[in-house]
Amino acid sequence: MTRRRVAALLSLLIVGVLVPLSGEAQRAPVILATTTSTQDSGLLDVLVPMFEKQTGYSVKTIAVGTGQSLALAGRGEADVALCHAPTLETKYIDDGKLLNRRLVMYNDFVIIGPAADPARIKGMKASDAMKAIGTGGSRFVSRGDNSGTHNVEKALWKLAGIEPRGEWYIESGQGMGGTLGIADDRSAYTITDRATFLAFQRRVRLPILVEGDRPLLNIYSVLEVNPANGPRVNTAGGKAFADFMVAPETQRVIKTLGVEKFGQPLFVPVAGMNEAEVGAKK
Amino acid sequence: MDLLVEGVRQAFGLLASGDAEIRAILWLSLLVSSTSTAVALVIGVPAGVVLALGRFPGRQLLISAVNAGMGLPPVVVGLFVSILLWRSGPLGVLEILYTPVAIVLAQAVIASPIVTGITVAAVQNVPEAFRLQLVALGASRAQMVWVVLREARLPMLAAIMAGFGAVISEIGASLMVGGNIKGQTRTLTTAMVLETSKGNFDAAIALAVLLLVLIFLVNWGLTVVQQRRAP
Numbered sequence: 001m002t003r004r005r006v007a008a009l010l011s012l013l014i015v016g017v018l019v020p021l022s023g024e025a026q027r028a029p030v031i032l033a034t035t036t037s038t039q040d041s042g043l044l045d046v047l048v049p050m051f052e053k054q055t056g057y058s059v060k061t062i063a064v065g066t067g068q069s070l071a072l073a074g075r076g077e078a079d080v081a082l083c084h085a086p087t088l089e090t091k092y093i094d095d096g097k098l099l100n101r102r103l104v105m106y107n108d109f110v111i112i113g114p115a116a117d118p119a120r121i122k123g124m125k126a127s128d129a130m131k132a133i134g135t136g137g138s139r140f141v142s143r144g145d146n147s148g149t150h151n152v153e154k155a156l157w158k159l160a161g162i163e164p165r166g167e168w169y170i171e172s173g174q175g176m177g178g179t180l181g182i183a184d185d186r187s188a189y190t191i192t193d194r195a196t197f198l199a200f201q202r203r204v205r206l207p208i209l210v211e212g213d214r215p216l217l218n219i220y221s222v223l224e225v226n227p228a229n230g231p232r233v234n235t236a237g238g239k240a241f242a243d244f245m246v247a248p249e250t251q252r253v254i255k256t257l258g259v260e261k262f263g264q265p266l267f268v269p270v271a272g273m274n275e276a277e278v279g280a281k282k
Numbered sequence: 283m284d285l286l287v288e289g290v291r292q293a294f295g296l297l298a299s300g301d302a303e304i305r306a307i308l309w310l311s312l313l314v315s316s317t318s319t320a321v322a323l324v325i326g327v328p329a330g331v332v333l334a335l336g337r338f339p340g341r342q343l344l345i346s347a348v349n350a351g352m353g354l355p356p357v358v359v360g361l362f363v364s365i366l367l368w369r370s371g372p373l374g375v376l377e378i379l380y381t382p383v384a385i386v387l388a389q390a391v392i393a394s395p396i397v398t399g400i401t402v403a404a405v406q407n408v409p410e411a412f413r414l415q416l417v418a419l420g421a422s423r424a425q426m427v428w429v430v431l432r433e434a435r436l437p438m439l440a441a442i443m444a445g446f447g448a449v450i451s452e453i454g455a456s457l458m459v460g461g462n463i464k465g466q467t468r469t470l471t472t473a474m475v476l477e478t479s480k481g482n483f484d485a486a487i488a489l490a491v492l493l494l495v496l497i498f499l500v501n502w503g504l505t506v507v508q509q510r511r512a513p
Contacts, residue, residue: 031380040480045464062461064350077368177479200481232369232377 024217033069067146143169289487318389330401351395357454
């Protein structure tokens with residue numbers, strides 16, 4: 001290549017990178033820290049463009065798991081958080097790092113396992129099932145990543161009075177999809193949100209053994225970021241997104257999501273309710 | 283097995299249909315990785331020449347550091363570049379985290395030691411007698427370096443291929459500093475991880491095929507240039 005051609009190529013590349021950036025919406029982008037399930041389920045693919053159209057904000061969705069998204073928002077590295085770990089969320093609210101927690105929707109977790117069901121948990125209450133798995137030493141795959149799902153699992157072990165440790169307890173360190181794959185491969189029990197389970201039905205042969213118990217509720221909330229967390233927090237944009245998530249029109253859209261693909265909705269909208277009311281619905 | 287066949291079939295279907303999202307992802311991957319390779323060349327070639335031809339204290343230590351850096355784990359680069367670019371970080375004012383520019387930056391950090399290291403080896407491979415002869419013939423230092431680099435063009439093109447190959451296929455840094463944002467920073471590798479975690483294995487396989495085809499085409503182009511000029 002001649003030097004001139006190299007120069008032309010280089011300037012083309014630089015222009016190519018910069019031009020798409022300058023095309024951003026005029027309002028400061030909103031950084032949304034959220035859990036992988038909202039992205040993997042396709043919820044955000046529907047809601048984010050809707051929000052961008054309504055408000056003129058552009059959204060940068062960082063889908064990383066609840067532990068990390070709360071940590072990012074708590075540091076002011078994000079402007080709003082959409083998560084599903086009530087206990088952890090309350091901690092951030094108590095510390096004053098995050099504000100104005102509002103319920104958005106819920107679905108539920110299910111405990112799945114090998115059809116042979118060596119721990120005989122089918123139809124049990126969730127905590128009894130965990131106890132049976134733990135005391136019998138049946139294989140169980142844990143996310144082990146401080147995600148919302150992992151937090152529910154930890155809460156259930158606590159309820160069951162079991163300290164999960166030993167060869168039977170496998171920590172995958174992966175997202176829900178990867179964890180389901182490992183559980184299937186090892187014929188192990190695991191806990192999963194229903195939306196991901198539905199998405200993986202083609203690949204995972206483990207049936208649902210426990211469902212419908214109150215501790216298995218998977219409640220999603222939206223949390224705003226305290227402007228004091230950092231100088232560049234987009235407070236207005238974060239609040240706009242939080243307001244959008246609980247707005248009646250958005251809630252109507254949430255209700256229909258997944259019906260076409262899975263024959264049942266992935267989430268139940270619950271804006272305006274408190275936790276006790278959500279439980280009573282089940 | 284039918285999953286693989288279905289994935290490959292879908293890959294060509296996607297290419298043929300000109301799916302806008304896939305095209306954007308392909309284009310972004312190519313753009314970001316070529317830009318970062320270009321940046322790595324701008325940094326790595328002069329640095330490599332200085333390390334190869336210069337004589338100064340600590341030179342050996344620096345070369346060792348560069349050689350070690352050729353195996354810099356992308357996820358380590360991703361972590362440190364993210365922290366630097368955080369709003370609360372030293373470069374937070376730039377507000378480039380979760381943009382393609384951030385990915386270019388992180389990938390340039392990954393590719394630079396590779397280009398530098400191969401440049402050092404390539405330049406040192408040119409016999410010293412040749413350099414002395416050039417200087418004896420009255421070449422200035424800059425002219426000498428230029429001729430030496432031309433002489434070493436075969437391994438220099440290998441440096442480009444190695445640098446590009448490293449960044450187009452990395453995932454850790456792109457995911458961390460880019461955020462895998464749909465329509466903005468989703469590259470072929472991050473999209474593959476996402477589709478896999480969604481359970482869309484056929485889509486993931488399709489993306490894998492596209493990635494391999496892209497890597498092959500780029501290297502094919504570079505090889506044609508390399509071999510045409512080969513002595």
